[in-house]
Amino acid sequence: MKFSHSIQFNSVPDWADHYLAYSNLKKLIYQIERDIISSSIAGQNDTETPILESEDSPLLVNKSRANAIFVPALDKELTKINTFYINKEKELLDEVNSLISDYAVFENLEDNVSIRSSALAMSRSSYQSGDGSHSRKKSSQVRRTRSVSDTAVSFMSSDEDEAETHDLHPTGGSRLSADIDADNRLSYLWSPSLLEEQRIRLKKRTIELFVWLSELKSFVSLNNTGFSKILKKYDKITNSSINLKSTYLNEVVGESYPFRQSTRQKIEQQISKVQEIYANLCTNADMDLAMRELKTHLREFIVWERNTIWRDIIGLERKSHAVGIKEPVTVNGSHSVGEGFTTPFGRVNVPYTFWKNAFLMSLFVGVFLFLLNVPLFDKVEENNCFALLVFASLLWATEVIPLFVTSLLVPLLVVCLQVLREKDTRLTAHDATKAIFQAMFSPVIMLLLGGFAIAGALSKYHIAKMMATYVLSKAGTKPSFVLLANMFVATFASMWISNVAAPVLCLSIIQPILRNLPPNNSFGRCLILGIALASNVGGMASPISSPQNIIAIENMNPSPTWIQWFFVAIPLCILIDILIWLLLIWNYEQKKSSLMIHPIRTSKDPWTGTQIFVIIVTVATIFLWCIEKRLEYFFGDMGIIAIVPLVLFFGTGILTKEDFNNFLWTVIILAMGGIALGRAVHSSGLLHTIAKRIQEEIGDLHPWHVLVIFSFLVLIVATFISHTVGALIILPIVARVGERLSDSHPNLLVMGSAFMCSAAMGLPVSGFPNMNAIMMEDEMGVRYLSTIDFIKSGIPGSILALLSVVTVGYVLMSFVGF
Incomplete structure (x- = not known):
């Protein structure tokens, strides 16, 4: 797979415009190559002596001019990547901090479940006994838990209706009714269903942040590979004595903010924080299990791998067997164009190539059966073998079925037709099977x-x-x-x-x-x-x-x-x-x-x-x-x-x-x-x-x-x-x-x-x-x-x-x- 395809398939669709413009840079390199070749050939035509790469030679002048064109194009791409990365990193770091804060509130709510339960039980017993001291103690407990509940209300405010929020804050009535309403309010906030709902929302946010942080990490890696490959191509095509790849990668790209080691470590730290929150929320603090679950939400990346000639010829060999076979044409995206017929289960549309191959196959089978029953030779074995020879030759020549399938058909018919002989004795199917397979693997x-x-x-x-x-x-x-x-x-x-x-x-x-x-x-x-x-x-x-x-x-x-x-x-x-x-x-x-x-x-x-x-x-x-x-x-x-x-x-x-x-x-x-x-x-x-x-x-x-x-x-x-x-x-x-x-x-x-x-x-x-x-x-x-x-x-x-x-x-x- 070409890297221009790889960067296209591996990129985040929403960020497509912010990746390295690899294809454009490659076209620029080819244009530079064409200019260098034209100039060098012109120089050779003008002089009888070969052009040496001296300081004033046209070849070196052309290469310097090439650097003056190509390096600014690289700088422009690098600036684009830097700007996008800085903005996206700030956005995601703010999201991580917000997630950490919201998770702390959720964790505090969970820790106070036992306090809420005991506080509500004590308040009800105090009111029933009419003890003033218990009433004062209850009031203080309600005030303490009310502060937690207020935090919970603010935590839920993005998801709750405004009217419901007002209902949770009564403004009138006696102190007793207010305290009872507070108890009801806490009971509502800390109900198991509400806590589980908040857990699910936090889990979704955690997964989303993990995916985006991983995408940002991949963004840097993919662009770094792109710079490396485009610079390697440039050095190879311009045949420059100065290795632009090593100098530009180390001194320019490597010193840019997204590609620094400290920047990568910062992203890794944020990913670790998100993983820790997910582990506490969903896997009972099991970090290995949390990591495995989070990775299932990542996109399936298409890994870039250089094609080898061997892999290419496999594809070529497969294409050769598909010559003349066309995909069924569709009309309005509905049915294939071709003959069709109706069955009890619906209409079946068959492409024309099927009917063509079916006709040829029927014709060849007819010829085969005809030759089997017409005594052209004195011996039955010869007659059957001649029918087999003609049948296989027709199938191989027209490729009605794949060539190798016809080859597999040959030993089947050889045995079934009993065409093998040994010293004027016709071999049985059992003996013919052994003989034909021994011959095939020679x-x-x-x-x-x-x-x-x-x-x-x-x-x-x-x-x-x-x-x-x-x-x-x-x-x-x-x-x-x-x-x-x-x-x-x-x-x-x-x-x-x-x-x-x-x-x-x-x-x-x-x-x-x-x-x-x-x-x-x-x-x-x-x-x-x-x-x-x-x-x-x-x-x-x-x-x-x-x-x-x-x-x-x-x-x-x-x-x-x-x-x-x-x-x-x-x-x-x-x-x-x-x-x-x-x-x-x-x-x-x-x-x-x-x-x-x-x-x-x-x-x-x-x-x-x-x-x-x-x-x-x-x-x-x-x-x-x-x-x-x-x-x-x-x-x-x-x-x-x-x-x-x-x-x-x-x-x-x-x-x-x-x-x-x-x-x-x-x-x-x-x-x-x-x-x-x-x-x-x-x-x-x-x-x-x-x-x-x-x-x-x-x-x-x-x-x-x-x-x-x-x-x-x-x-x-x-x-x-x-x-x-x-x-x-x-x-x-x-x-x-x-x-x-x-x-x-x-x-x-x-x-x-x-x-x-x-x-x-x-x-x-x-x-x-x-x-x-x-x-x-x-x-x-x-x-x-x-x-x-x-x-x-x-x-x-x-x-x-x-x-x-x-x-x-x-x-x-x-x-x-x-």
């Missing part, structure tokens, strides 16, 4: 979990961002070089924190560049598109960079080593990035542009012990993955090695159970469902039959021709549906076809097809990076990209990637023996 699923753990740690502790900013800070100011550097960073980041997290990270880093571009400049669109396309390319860079690679490894026998994968994928990614870079420069004419980009500043935060530990564990895990074949006798599989980062990160508390819960479990379930479907297609014999028929159609083609055919097929399919879904449907068939070729190269075909799943990037819906890029908006809420940008650059980029895979990729894969 070592590649642990590999995926290990990748998530590494990605979460690198993101949570800002390691990926620190490395990325360091590289980008060396990119210079030429738009073409800045574009290429960002594309390489996006591809490299995709190798380790997935091609879902990489664009989120890189797009957050380039915000200062986008902010300072001239209006309607094409470089912003070019840069965002370059990062999205490079992130897609990065999906093929390592086995853990995308789920489709996990599916590919599951269908490759023997599984490739990490060194083999890197040998093929890294040169291929570099080549495709360069080709797409040239395409973007051509499309957006950045080569002839005179635009100068302000360089991204590297992070100056020192490396912590936790960050170094995360890096060591990550590097060690990757090294073990690379030499896994040599250690196979000890580890058995890469999935076992993936447990190492899980144990070390979660066991040491670097990652918490919340981080574990935030893993992309929908992707894991999706992969498990695909593995289950692949096992069913293979076990039933359907895969053998399909591969045989495809082999008959393509004849005895060379593996290169088969790679070209499947690459085009995968590119078309994965452009319109999820990359992972395309891999789930096609890669098992590709592997089987490769096995049946006379020149058998199943691993080559599977790996090349997996690369093409990542390279499908022609539309905004073609993968997470594209969806993230199309959602990017400028400060005015206008999107940078449109569908035409992807058609103009994404489709040619996909074709360039295909040509690279079937040429350079084919040579590299053949060289390593695939």
